[in-house]
Amino acid sequence: MVFDLVEPIAGTGALLCCGDLREETHPWLAGKPLPAELVTELLALAGAEAGCGHVRELRVEADLLLPARFQVRVGALENGMRAVHLYTRSGEDWTRHATGIVEPAVATEPADDGWHPRPPLPRAAGPEPRVVPFTTTEQARELARGGERLVFADEHEATAVVLPEVLGSATPPLIVRAGVAYALDSNESTDDEPIAVIGVSGRFPGEIGPVPEDRGWDVAPHGAFLRAPGDFDAAFFGMTGEQALVVDPQHRLLLETAWEAFENAGIDPERMRGEKVGVFTGVHGRHYESLVWAASMDAPPMPAAVRVAQAFGLAGPAVETGEACRRAVESLRRGESSMALAGWASVLATPDAVADDPAEGAGILLLQRLSEAERLGHPVLATVPERPGSVPELLESVRRTVRPEPAEPIADLPMAWPLSAKSEAALRARATQLLSCLDTDAPADIGLSLTERTEFTQRAVIIGEHPDEFREALTALAEGRTAPNLVLGSAAETTAPVLVFPGGELDWTSNELLEHPVFADRIADCERALSPHVDWSLTELLHNELVPDRVDVVLPVRWAVQVAVAALWESFGVRPSAVLGHGDGEIAAAVVCGALSLEDGAKVAALRARALRGIVGRGGVVAVSLPEHEVVDRIGFWPGRVAVAAIDSPESVLVSGDAAALDELMYRFKADRIRVRRLPVGHAAHSAHVEEIEQLVKDLLAGITPAAAAVPFFSTVTGDWFDTTELTADYWYWNLRQPVLFAHAHKALADQGCVFAEAGDPGGLRPFLTAVAGAHLRGAAVDWRACFPGARRVALPTYPFQRERYWIDLTHSGSPASAARPAGHTAA
Numbered sequence: 001m002v003f004d005l006v007e008p009i010a011g012t013g014a015l016l017c018c019g020d021l022r023e024e025t026h027p028w029l030a031g032k033p034l035p036a037e038l039v040t041e042l043l044a045l046a047g048a049e050a051g052c053g054h055v056r057e058l059r060v061e062a063d064l065l066l067p068a069r070f071q072v073r074v075g076a077l078e079n080g081m082r083a084v085h086l087y088t089r090s091g092e093d094w095t096r097h098a099t100g101i102v103e104p105a106v107a108t109e110p111a112d113d114g115w116h117p118r119p120p121l122p123r124a125a126g127p128e129p130r131v132v133p134f135t136t137t138e139q140a141r142e143l144a145r146g147g148e149r150l151v152f153a154d155e156h157e158a159t160a161v162v163l164p165e166v167l168g169s170a171t172p173p174l175i176v177r178a179g180v181a182y183a184l185d186s187n188e189s190t191d192d193e194p195i196a197v198i199g200v201s202g203r204f205p206g207e208i209g210p211v212p213e214d215r216g217w218d219v220a221p222h223g224a225f226l227r228a229p230g231d232f233d234a235a236f237f238g239m240t241g242e243q244a245l246v247v248d249p250q251h252r253l254l255l256e257t258a259w260e261a262f263e264n265a266g267i268d269p270e271r272m273r274g275e276k277v278g279v280f281t282g283v284h285g286r287h288y289e290s291l292v293w294a295a296s297m298d299a300p301p302m303p304a305a306v307r308v309a310q311a312f313g314l315a316g317p318a319v320e321t322g323e324a325c326r327r328a329v330e331s332l333r334r335g336e337s338s339m340a341l342a343g344w345a346s347v348l349a350t351p352d353a354v355a356d357d358p359a360e361g362a363g364i365l366l367l368q369r370l371s372e373a374e375r376l377g378h379p380v381l382a383t384v385p386e387r388p389g390s391v392p393e394l395l396e397s398v399r400r401t402v403r404p405e406p407a408e409p410i411a412d413l414p415m416a417w418p419l420s421a422k423s424e425a426a427l428r429a430r431a432t433q434l435l436s437c438l439d440t441d442a443p444a445d446i447g448l449s450l451t452e453r454t455e456f457t458q459r460a461v462i463i464g465e466h467p468d469e470f471r472e473a474l475t476a477l478a479e480g481r482t483a484p485n486l487v488l489g490s491a492a493e494t495t496a497p498v499l500v501f502p503g504g505e506l507d508w509t510s511n512e513l514l515e516h517p518v519f520a521d522r523i524a525d526c527e528r529a530l531s532p533h534v535d536w537s538l539t540e541l542l543h544n545e546l547v548p549d550r551v552d553v554v555l556p557v558r559w560a561v562q563v564a565v566a567a568l569w570e571s572f573g574v575r576p577s578a579v580l581g582h583g584d585g586e587i588a589a590a591v592v593c594g595a596l597s598l599e600d601g602a603k604v605a606a607l608r609a610r611a612l613r614g615i616v617g618r619g620g621v622v623a624v625s626l627p628e629h630e631v632v633d634r635i636g637f638w639p640g641r642v643a644v645a646a647i648d649s650p651e652s653v654l655v656s657g658d659a660a661a662l663d664e665l666m667y668r669f670k671a672d673r674i675r676v677r678r679l680p681v682g683h684a685a686h687s688a689h690v691e692e693i694e695q696l697v698k699d700l701l702a703g704i705t706p707a708a709a710a711v712p713f714f715s716t717v718t719g720d721w722f723d724t725t726e727l728t729a730d731y732w733y734w735n736l737r738q739p740v741l742f743a744h745a746h747k748a749l750a751d752q753g754c755v756f757a758e759a760g761d762p763g764g765l766r767p768f769l770t771a772v773a774g775a776h777l778r779g780a781a782v783d784w785r786a787c788f789p790g791a792r793r794v795a796l797p798t799y800p801f802q803r804e805r806y807w808i809d810l811t812h813s814g815s816p817a818s819a820a821r822p823a824g825h826t827a828a
Contacts, residue, residue: 047102199265573783619684
């Protein structure tokens with residue numbers, strides 16, 4: 001596209017078109033004045049946005065050199081004429097380069113010239129190509145035969161005849177349209193390639209009857225009318241009410257049905273932006289435009305196919321045509337499009353339209369080459385006949401052949417359903433839609449199918465195993481209530497979280513996590529890595545839920561659980577932006593970020609814990625609910641006997657040291673009504689006690705070989721980012737001796753805009769899924785398919801559009817009336 005912005009200039013009745021001309025797309029023009037032919041086409045395209053298409057007069061006022069950002073301003077003149085001014089900006093100054101007068105366009109179907117825009121390769125060394133305009137077929141053919149490298153400025157439908165003749169040449173010509181050059185796609189047609197229908201959507205009228213009362217007509221023709229054709233979810237497609245009001249309802253129907261066709265194919269429409277998806281659509285006249293103009297609303301007409309392509313960000317050809325299926329199939333077979341939307345819409349906006357064809361409706365088919373559809377796992381609903389018929393005929397054929405599949409058995413593990421919408425009302429409507437699905441489909445199948453839908457900002461996650469759990473949560477969501485297994489929120493900007501590895505106690509009370517294959521496999525890996533250093537079985541301890549209260553067992557077990565929980569996070573697509581460990585949690589963090597191998601991580605966790613047995617029984621740890629500076633002041637009463645072990649939060653500090661001194665500390669603090677708690681720890685890490693085992697720790701860990709991490713490592717020893725190649729035996733001693741600066745590290749990362757997810761023992765699969773849901777609501781990208789092993793895709797209701805009425809009403813006399821305001825009702 002030439003213009004990356006087209007919008008009205010408020011209060012002027014004019015149109016602003018912005019875009020750029022770049023050296024990479026115009027290498028033969030870099031540093032040279034833009035040819036007048038290209039300027040003419042640029043102004044013509046801008047005029048077309050405002051309903052005009054031919055430049056009648058052109059006045060060049062200054063040379064335009066590339067590369068350049070530009071603006072084209074289109075203002076109204078008399079008799080439908082438009083003045084078009086081309087500007088570029090240098091610093092704060094705008095320079096006008098050209099002025100053109102464009103004539104009103106005649107509404108005709110664009111000619112098919114058999115090509116689609118594709119950026120050309122860089123120009124090879126050699127003579128400069130000439131820019132050659134042409135106006136007749138014979139002139140173009142003669143130019144193409146000359147053997148000279150030409151750049152065609154296309155002013156005529158002759159390209160439909162000329163271009164096929166030069167497709168086989170060694171250097172096919174470049175085509176210039178509206179100031180942008182494209183290379184001709186020389187892929188040969190594969191006529192025998194089957195084309196599959198992978199997605200469908202439609203709106204269908206009722207029986208033939210009188211005109212609905214909401215049309216405001218003073219005549220009573222009979223026809224097959226749609227219910228409320230003016231209803232549309234403007235906000236969903238980024239339109240204001242005023243913008244939606246002047247958009248042809250046929251276009252609105254195509255926008256909604258195109259979205260639904262993608263969803264029915266199991267494709268997230270947002271992921272199609274920039275993809276080579278073609279749009280081929282036909283509409284039943286431009287009757288609504290006559291109402292817009294009669295109501296004196298200055299709205300530039302736009303082909304329906306172009307509107308759909310722009311709304312979805314599609315990069316394939318966009319053609320308005322009455323032969324949508326045939327043109328879409330040809331585009332796919334030529335390789336112009338990787339997918340294609342073939343659509344049709346009819347809304348009878350005026351009584352005159354009924355005389356042409358007394359039937360309304362809309363339909364969209366999403367097409368793809370059969371081999372591609374099968375390779376990508378897209379549903380194949382039907383194949384297009386060799387001579388494709390109309391969209392309604394193919395749509396009806398697909399509707400007859402699609403049958404629902406039987407439901408799968410209920411899964412044995414907890415699952416999480418991700419729901420989202422653009423508004424709270426739509427999210428509640430989504431819950432209502434899904435209630436009926438539980439009567440026919442298994443929760444796992446529904447959940448898997450939900451993972452294919454677009455993720456919007458209003459989100460909900462439902463966690464459960466059985467249909468009744470999901471039914472209760474859906475009912476609560478639909479009614480605006482909460483439920484124990486329902487997580488609700490508005491998502492922030494997408495981000496990768498910092499994965500946090502906690503220290504402290506191990507509270508392993510459930511072996512449910514071992515039922516998940518990812519967690520179980522990683523625990524098995526950790527057991528193999530620990531086996532040279534321990535005389536107990538990790539898997540046996542976890543399965544029996546019996547972890548001895550021994551420092552040389554608890555710490556390696558906690559390390560293994562954290563490494564396995566991190567693997568579980570990764571199986572859900574959550575890959576950390578950084579890692580942060582609390583005390584011995586840094587060992588697991590070092591493994592997960594790639595700084596330590598699993599074997600070296602196991603060695604640090606097991607051997608350092610073994611060394612700690614030398615100081616067990618003489619010390620302990622107390623948690624104090626006070627800020628750091630107050631704790632430091634108060635523990636000065638016991639110099640050398642107690643020390644700050646960790647700053648957990650701004651209001652919570654751990655103190656470690658001699659057992660007797662800690663007893664005195666607790667007595668005094670309680671007397672001052674300060675909240676304290678003794679942790680079940682029999683040694684005083686992060687105190688002077690650790691100095692007794694310094695050499696032992698360094699000797700035991702002397703053989704580890706740290707590496708540069710793939711994920712940044714934030715140290716709670718130094719309180720800053722840390723070079724992981726320095727995670728040697730010395731570091732792991734200081735990690736045990738120095739206070740844990742966790743609160744400082746957490747704040748530093750939070751101040752940088754980081755969000756956090758925890759890799760500690762969650763206490764079971766349901767709590768883990770709740771944690772994943774929380775990260776999802778904070779903006780983490782989550783791959784929920786990990787919840788549904790063995791499930792299969794089923795058909796779900798499409799997005800619950802929240803529609804309002806947008807319709808230009810005229811009085812019974814036919815004179816313009818005020819434009820209708822959106823009605824305050826919705827339709828799911």
